[in-house]
Amino acid sequence: MDATDRQILAELQSDGRLTVTELADRVQLSISPCHRRVRTLEKSGAIAGYRAYLDAEALGLGFEALVFVTMASADRDTVEAFEQAVVDLPNVLEGHRLFGDPDYLLRVIAADLGAFQMLYDERLTTLPGVQRLSSTLVMKTIAANRPLPLP
Template sequence: MDQIDRRILHELQQDARVTNAELATRVGLTASPCLRRVRQLEATGVIRGYRALLDHRTLGCELQAFVTLVMQREDRAHAERFEREVARIPQVIEANRLFGDPDYLLRVAVRDVPAYERFYSEVLCHLPGVAQFSSHLIMKEVKQDRGIPTGANP
């Protein structure tokens, strides 16, 4: 992967709906080689897909929380069962297994505090193998996810 590929990735992370012609101009290529590079980045899995960034407030998800979880047992069978269950929960918009304590970090999106309370007591508390929860409600989004650093100098 060279500097042009990195600039392509940077530009696509900023605006995945940019036309190929505009993308080519931004990275200093003509349209055909630019499209070949994008297709190659897709084929090799560097670009995993494209999606729209949605405004959570407009969609009625006013409250987001980070939830840390400590497991009772950390063997493979229990971890796999827990991870399968978490993957099925639509309110969990991101889930990560961590080194050390806590064991997991979930990002949750719900309507409001009463909805989070219901989610906590009806869903989170019934997840298999969890010994301890801690909720961290997001007060203010300081920096949005702007993508992975590509090393490009835009």
């Protein structure tokens, strides 16, 4: 990956809706070479996909919590079942397996406290292998959906 590829990635992180023509102009390439580079970056996995960032508040999802999960068992089957169940929960925006205790950190979104409580009681507590849950509420998000720093 060279400086031009990094510039293409930076531009697309900033605005994923750029046309190839606009992108080529910004990175000072002709259209065909720019298009080839984008396709190569997509095929290599450097560009994993394209999507729109939505405003959760505007969509009625203004309640966010971080849920810490301690597992009762760390055997392969339990971990795989837990992780798949988490992936299947649309309200879990992020899930991270951690070293140490707790075992997982989940970023969860809901409409309000009542909706979160229902999700917590009916879904999160019943996830495979869960020994204990602990949650904290997000007061304010100060950095989110940031572009990756490119070397």
